[in-house]
Each structure stands twice: as C-alpha cells, then as structure tokens.
Amino acid sequence: MKFPDIEFDPFFAWVNRPKIMYSPGLRSEVGYELGELGGKKVAVFTDKGIVDAGVAQMVIDEIEKSDLELVGVFDGIVQDARIETINEGAKYYKKVGADSMVVVGGGSVMDTSKAINIMVGEGHEDFKPLAEQAALYDTAKRLPPHIAFPTTAGTGSEVTSAMVVLDVEEHLKLSVAHPYCNCDIAMLDPELMVKLPPKITAFTGMDALTHAIEGMTATSHEPIADALCIHAIRLIVKYLPIAVNKPEDVEARGYMLIASTLAGMGFGNSMTGGVHATAHALGGVYGVAHGMANGIMLPLLMDFNTKEAPEKFMLIADAMDIDCNKIDPKEAGTLAAGVVRKLKKKCGLTETLKDFDIPDDAEKLQQLVEIASGDSQVGYNPRYLEEEDILKLYLEAM
Ligand SMILES: [Fe+2]
Structure with missing residues (x-):
C-alpha cells in the first residue's frame, strides 16, 4: 500500500515519563530498581482478586528477598478508582510508615494508586476536590518512588499521566491528569498474567x-x-x-x-x-x-x-x-x-x-x-x- 498523507496539527508536545522494563520474571529486579529510586520502606497496593490468585505474592516474594522493608499490603482496591478507596489507601500508606509503593494490578489498581501517591506526596486529606479539577498541574510536585506491575494488558495506565476516577454519587467517570502521577518504572512481567481469566x-x-x-x-x-x-x-x-x-x-x-x-x-x-x-x-x-x-x-x-x-x-x-x-x-x-x-x-x-x-x-x-x-x-x-x-x-x- 502506498503510504497516505496524514495531516496533523503543526504543534504538538510529546510527553512520556516512565522508564519501561520488560522481561518474563522481571519482578526479581524490583528490590534493586526501587532502591535506586530511593525507596526503603515499601507498601504494596493491589486488590483481593490479585491476592487470591497468588499473583501479588509473586511480587511480594521478591520484595522479601531484597533489601527493601515490606511495611504493608493494601488489598482494598475495587473496580474503578473510587474516592473513598483513594482516601483510605492514603491513610494506610501514612499509617504503616511507607516511603514508596509497588503496585500490582490492572487499571483500577493502578489508577487508584496514582491518586494515593498524589495524596501522600502533596499532603492532601481528601481526593474529592482534586477529582473535581480535570488537571492537577499548577501545584504538582514530584511524588514518592512508585513502581507498577500491570496484570492486565489493556488500560496502559502504567504509562499514562492521568487516572479515571469514579464519582459514585454522580455516576460520573472523571479523567484527572497530573504530570508525575504515573509510576517511575513500569515493570512488564508477562508471567504475572498467565492466571488472568x-x-x-x-x-x-x-x-x-x-x-x-x-x-x-x-x-x-x-x-x-x-x-x-x-x-x-x-x-x-x-x-x-x-x-x-x-x-x-x-x-x-x-x-x-x-x-x-x-x-x-x-x-x-x-x-x-x-x-x-x-x-x-x-x-x-x-x-x-x-x-x-x-x-x-x-x-x-x-x-x-x-x-x-x-x-x-x-x-x-x-x-x-x-x-x-x-x-x-x-x-x-x-x-x-x-x-x-x-x-x-x-x-x-x-x-x-x-x-x-x-x-x-x-x-x-x-x-x-x-x-x-x-x-x-x-x-x-x-x-x-x-x-x-x-x-x-x-x-x-x-
Ligand atoms: Fe480505556
């Protein structure tokens, strides 16, 4: 096929922040990589399905073998990033004294965790007023170390600088952008996906x-x-x-x-x-x-x-x-x-x-x-x- 002319807007900006790593078994590198980012006390963010399938444990085993201190596992994330779960997760992060996060899950887990990292990194108490703003650029700060292991091949949330948050009362899904909300490293380990139905x-x-x-x-x-x-x-x-x-x-x-x-x-x-x-x-x-x-x-x-x-x-x-x-x-x-x-x-x-x-x-x-x-x-x-x-x-x- 002869390549067709494709018009595009003569101005565009390309933004892509995370380092991307790929390998079957890549989770064995999590300790080294999070340590390089400055993380020492790590909390894992995931959901019950991922825990029950034994997938979270595959990553936790590698954290436990490393120099990192595992300070907690928060598995209360549900379908769709919800404001109450975000607030609860941020409280948990602070309560266990974490200084970094490792996220294991699909789009809802990754989006919820992005919002939690904004909360702890910028010192907010409630995500609702933030969710109501479409973009959180003006006061955005660099956030604590954050590694994500996607366990579904769909959302791409590991590389996007936005999250979709469900406002349960209004039945609305809100897109919220923040320049540093995505993970520092997207670790793509396909072995974590073989149990996905x-x-x-x-x-x-x-x-x-x-x-x-x-x-x-x-x-x-x-x-x-x-x-x-x-x-x-x-x-x-x-x-x-x-x-x-x-x-x-x-x-x-x-x-x-x-x-x-x-x-x-x-x-x-x-x-x-x-x-x-x-x-x-x-x-x-x-x-x-x-x-x-x-x-x-x-x-x-x-x-x-x-x-x-x-x-x-x-x-x-x-x-x-x-x-x-x-x-x-x-x-x-x-x-x-x-x-x-x-x-x-x-x-x-x-x-x-x-x-x-x-x-x-x-x-x-x-x-x-x-x-x-x-x-x-x-x-x-x-x-x-x-x-x-x-x-x-x-x-x-x-
Ligand atoms: Fe989508």
Missing part, C-alpha cells in the same frame, strides 16, 4: 485495541502516537486470540503487555474519542466494565467515523492485514470494523448492551446520552457527535 483477557485487550485505534483517529493525534498505535494494533490482532485461548502462553501475554503499553503511550498523548465517551457513561451509570463497554462500542464508532478519517483508517486496516491496494479509502474504517468483529468472536466476546439490562428505549437512554456528550473525550472524536448520533449508537449496540 480468558474473559477478562479478552475485554481488557479490547480496551488496548480501542486506545490504539482512537489514539490514531483522535483529532489531536500526532506522528509519534500514530507510530505507537499502529504497532499496537498489529500486535493485538495477532496475539489477543492466543492470549485468550492459551492463557499460559507467556510469549502472547508478553506481546499483549507490550501492545497495551504502546497504545497507552499513544492515546495518553493524543487522547481517545467517541468509544471512550460512550463507554465511560456505560461504566458510570450501569457499571459495565470499561474494556467490555469499549469492545461493544468500538466497531460501531469505526463505522460512524470511517468517512471522516480515511487515511488513518487505511493505515489501521493495513495494520490489520487488509489488502488496501484496491479499496476505497472511505470504506477502510468499515472493513477494519469487520476485523474487530471477527476478533471479538475469536475471543468469545458476544455481549451487547442488552446483556447488561440497559433499556433499549430512547427516553430511558437520555441520561447516558447526556453524560457521554459531556465526556472529556467526546471532542476528540474525528466526526462531530450530536446527541442524536450517540443515542443511535447506543441503540445499535443493543
């Missing part, structure tokens, strides 16, 4: 794919993000079905971890779009898991957007192994959406919004439509989304 592997993988596709098609995309996102798409299309169907395949798990990190670096700089806007509303109001909601909405938004970003969709289709020599560029997004639908099938993702008891009634969907149309990501969608478009997309997703 196929369903969670599948829908977290769809989150990573959505980051890669929206990271490229976002109105604020730029060439560095494009490069990262394109390679992430290639890896996900190839390795997600293997990781789902052969959970113990460390190579496939490794490529998926790398892909989600690449996509995280991409969208973390260029933002996302309509899939994330509609998925955030589904998560906030109906509790639909983020990757699951993205997986349902992604092909529908690709169909919706195809004519607005033909060159970008040509590159996406090419990365999905579609022969782009003889296709109409305006159809590239629709063809790529077909690949996404097939990929979902291979991964056992057959859910629609009906499976989550969401009413297929325009009036009852109005709350979702209003939240999605006010979401921080909606403006980055390549095609302008009217409220009626969002309603139509939700109805199509039934």
